[in-house]
Amino acid sequence: MDELYATPRPRVTASMLPKYVGNNVTMVGLVDSGDIASDGNSFRLKVDDKTAVTVVMNTPLNELLEDVVEVTGTVNNQSHLQCITYRKITSTVEFSLDNYNKTVELAHSHPEYCTYK
Amino acid sequence: MFQNSGGMQDFGGDFGGGGFQVGGFGSPAVGDRQKKIRSQNIVPVTAQNVSEMIPDDSAFRLGDNDVSHVTLVGTVIHSEKSQTCTTYKIDDTTGTVIVKHWNSLDSEDDGMEGEESPVYEQGSTVRVFAQVRSFQKIVTLNALHIRPVEDLNEITVHMLECIKFNMVSKAKKNQKPSFPNQSSNAGFSQFSSGGGFAGNQMNQSSAMNMGMNAVQTQVWQLIEGSTDPGGMSITEIRSTLKGLNLNRIKEALDFLSNEGHIYSTVDDEHFKSTS
Numbered sequence: 221m222d223e224l225y226a227t228p229r230p231r232v233t234a235s236m237l238p239k240y241v242g243n244n245v246t247m248v249g250l251v252d253s254g255d256i257a258s259d260g261n262s263f264r265l266k267v268d269d270k271t272a273v274t275v276v277m278n279t280p281l282n283e284l285l286e287d288v289v290e291v292t293g294t295v296n297n298q299s300h301l302q303c304i305t306y307r308k309i310t311s312t313v314e315f316s317l318d319n320y321n322k323t324v325e326l327a328h329s330h331p332e333y334c335t336y337k
Numbered sequence: 338m339f340q341n342s343g344g345m346q347d348f349g350g351d352f353g354g355g356g357f358q359v360g361g362f363g364s365p366a367v368g369d370r371q372k373k374i375r376s377q378n379i380v381p382v383t384a385q386n387v388s389e390m391i392p393d394d395s396a397f398r399l400g401d402n403d404v405s406h407v408t409l410v411g412t413v414i415h416s417e418k419s420q421t422c423t424t425y426k427i428d429d430t431t432g433t434v435i436v437k438h439w440n441s442l443d444s445e446d447d448g449m450e451g452e453e454s455p456v457y458e459q460g461s462t463v464r465v466f467a468q469v470r471s472f473q474k475i476v477t478l479n480a481l482h483i484r485p486v487e488d489l490n491e492i493t494v495h496m497l498e499c500i501k502f503n504m505v506s507k508a509k510k511n512q513k514p515s516f517p518n519q520s521s522n523a524g525f526s527q528f529s530s531g532g533g534f535a536g537n538q539m540n541q542s543s544a545m546n547m548g549m550n551a552v553q554t555q556v557w558q559l560i561e562g563s564t565d566p567g568g569m570s571i572t573e574i575r576s577t578l579k580g581l582n583l584n585r586i587k588e589a590l591d592f593l594s595n596e597g598h599i600y601s602t603v604d605d606e607h608f609k610s611t612s
Contacts, residue, residue: 225414228385229430246430288489292430307412307460311489320493327496333503334431336389336400 224304229292231324234271237299246292247273247301248309248320251285265291265301268321274300288315379466380404381498384411384432390469390476397469397476400503401510407478409434409465410486410495413457423456425480427465436465438480462486464495549592552581556589560599561610568602568609 229244237245249265255272256263260280264272275291288309293301309315327334380402390397390404397404411429422439457463464486467478486492549557555578563569574586581589590608593599599608 225426225428225433228432231430309489311487313488313490315489316493319490323493323496327500330500330504333500333507334383334385336386336503 224292231327233321233324234267234273236328237273237295237301240295241297241299242295244292244294244304245301246290248288248290248317249273250287250317251289253284253286256281256285262300265289268317274298275303275306276300277303288317377406378402378404379406379408381495381502382407382409383496383499384409384427384429384434386499387434387469387476387478388432392471392476397471400506402506404469406466406468406481408495409436409467409478410462410492411465412462413459416456416459418456425457425463425483427463435475435477436467436480436483437477438483457483457485462489462492464491552585553589553592555581556586557593557598557610560593560608561612563609568607570608571606 224244227244229246230240232240232245232247234247247265247267249267249272251263251265255266260277260282262274262276263281263285265275266272275293276296285306285308288311289306290309291301291303291306293303293305296302380399382399382404386399387407387409390399392398393403409427409429411427411434413425414428414433415426417424420440422437425436425438427434427436462485463483465478465480466482467480470477470479556574559574559577560569563573571583571586571590575581575583578586590599594601594608597611599610601607602609
């Protein structure tokens, strides 16, 4: 697990997945219990109103995922996310996925403002 | 959000009388007058920014900014508690940072043991306020205050604040007055040293954006413009701003003194501006 944290895992939106094939990324989205495959090996992560990304697990899910989840994984060439780790986001105030996506897009469109080099 | 963080008094003399401006983007007025002064801002940073910091004497440089205190939002991926401190490894997807949280000295007294003990477990998201330190060329943070993040929109907000701070400091460097709609008055006070903004204009636009309505702005500008050491009295304000009735003026004065823009001097009827 430590190797995972050795390199950055940028936050991305669904449209950016093709650019990050083979890299580790972080995505946040909604999971509906109906979106989990019956064998628990994969689930669909709704990253915005229109798009869902398939997340493939190494070991089957042993818990029911719902609401907001943050997944860190590798992008494969079908633009699916090979999950390395995930965590549930529990927030006392409703987490705005819309604002989050806009922020991620902003950060990517202005990489010069994310670094001081 | 920053005003509710708590624990700020622990910082000791470093911050002078300034208090904290929203987002920590501007220096308090004192800092502006003295050229060579340690930065008194709390700079919002990402883990990547921390790794980009360059040690400079006893402080650190980030781009063109001197930083000594930072704030960071991330997830605890490792925690190690020792007798004197707890060391966390915090990750925010751009990188990881080592944060040391020293045990509070008060814990030696009875009844204060609970103070320093909350150890944040792996997987929890926290906000850290810390001083930047380097140890054998690795930049680490000495935490002054750590608290759990309850509203996860804070992650989004923190990302935006880091971008904004970066943008403002780069624009200031280029001396381009390219932020006419800048809502932070601190941004304007930085530009004024570069020239291009008449003092009055700056005050007006900054006051309008400080959340004051028209009455409050007028009253505040009047008080600010007064050179009388005893301050301006309510009767003077009334006679100058003939269009406003006494109640509205008093309401405005209450609001301004609650916000800290004015204070009473000789008696409850005389006020001076704090800036």
